[in-house]
Amino acid sequence: MEVTGFCNIKCKHCYNFWRGDWLDKDYSDNVHSSHMTLDTANKLFSEIKKHKIKSIVITGGEPLLNYKIVKHLLILAKENHINMSMNSNLTYINDQIARELKELGLRRILTSFMVHARKCTNW
Ligand code: SF4
Numbered sequence: 001m002e003v004t005g006f007c008n009i010k011c012k013h014c015y016n017f018w019r020g021d022w023l024d025k026d027y028s029d030n031v032h033s034s035h036m037t038l039d040t041a042n043k044l045f046s047e048i049k050k051h052k053i054k055s056i057v058i059t060g061g062e063p064l065l066n067y068k069i070v071k072h073l074l075i076l077a078k079e080n081h082i083n084m085s086m087n088s089n090l091t092y093i094n095d096q097i098a099r100e101l102k103e104l105g106l107r108r109i110l111t112s113f114m115v116h117a118r119k120c121t122n123w
Pocket of ligand 1: 007009014015016060061062088
């Protein structure tokens with residue numbers, strides 16, 4: 001489930017190739033308009049339950065930019081015994097968020113380590 005189309009990084013290898021444009025402009029409107037809303041999250045989750053899906057990956061963009069929806073989805077998943085994992089660049093992680101994610105049942109995060117030279121990964 002893509003909870004936002006926006007990311008704070010613009011990796012060369014990113015599948016959302018258009019994302020890089022946003023970082024070069026005033027993107028404040030794009031950030032919010034690309035976030036999944038509570039209404040959309042609830043509708044998607046109803047479909048997930050209806051089709052008896054047992055495992056979901058939260059993706060973006062960078063999911064932690066829409067943390068409210070990440071938490072909401074994790075609560076719904078926990079109530080419905082659905083496994084959740086998340087793909088994140090972890091640039092927004094801190095002790096509190098890590099603790100909350102664990103308490104809400106997230107057990108797997110797919111991330112990557114950036115190389116030391118920004119020019120190698122970014123546009
Ligand atoms: S951190 Fe992930 S989502 Fe963001 S630009 Fe890089 S590959 Fe894409």
